[in-house]
Amino acid sequence: MNQTPFDREACHRALREKVAVLYGDSPQTARMDPRQLFYLELLHRVGMLSAGKHLLDLGAGTSAFGPVAAAMGMQVSIADDFGGGGGVEHGDHAQAGDLNLVRVRELIANWKTRLGIRVIESDILSQPLPLETASVDVVTCINSLEHWHHSTKRLFREIDRVLRPCGYLVLVTPNAANLRKRISALAGRNIWDRLDWWYHDGDPVFRGHVREPIIADLKKIMVWNGFAVVHVCGRNFLGQRSKALGFLPAPLLQRSVALLDWMLRLRPTLCSDIHVIGRKQK
Secondary structure (H helix, E strand, O other), X not given: OOOOOOOHHHHHHHHHHHHXXXXXXXXXXXXXXXXXXXXXXXXXXXXXXXOOOEEEEEOOOOOOHHHHHHHOOOEEEEEEOOOOEOOEOOOOOOOOOOEOHHHHHHHHHHHHHHHOOEEEEOOOOOOOOOXXXXXXXXEEEEOOHHHOOOOOHHXXXXXXXXXXXXXXXXXXXXXXXXXXXXXXXXXXXXXXXXXXXXXXXXXXXXXXXXXXXXXHHHHHHHHHOOEXXXXXXXXXXXXXXXXXXXXXOHHXXXXXXXXXXXXXXXXXXXXXXXXXXXXXXX
């Protein structure tokens, strides 16, 4: 594990100087979202946030995580079908800040021309990754796995193929057994996305959460695919934006979750966000 300090300001600077303008933000005031900053810190932790390293980000949507990594000198490939979710406007419950499809096309074009990002637009669960064998240093899958309807077995074979020996895989998902959901289940309330989203907006394809894992699930997937688990941690970024707790005033919700975060992260199995890093063993 990398023991050198993580340079947060370098990440903010890369966003301001090369990425913010692509999203229509003011470069003068732009600072990275805490979640995306933390994901860059995870790359730093395993020595992958380095110029020339090849990052493959699966199911990235319109996240600035990959573009900032590219602005910091990494070789970046982004794979997604851009069919909805991940910051792409889709359905009646599109979130504030989602981009419409025209704006997404413009953003992707700028990723390619201004940052040199390779964009792979395909169904990554069924199509082979168009990358050379042993050409990638680190693969990230951030808040995407829980949206996939079918087995990931074929995709993980492809991940194993494109990763170099001793390369890293970073899995980030919501936690199906976080503290709030455990309390909700005891109270007899449903812990999944709203029924009307699934029933009315899920035709022909539901883009919400299909199967949220727990930490033990992510570890098992790593082992099944020949990865040694090297790091596990929990955070509560999603808790600060909880739809289930939307009845609370936003400032109160954010302060409450921030206060609990330092305690909950001591027990990652109770956190809203779970992170498991594996290293390819051969």
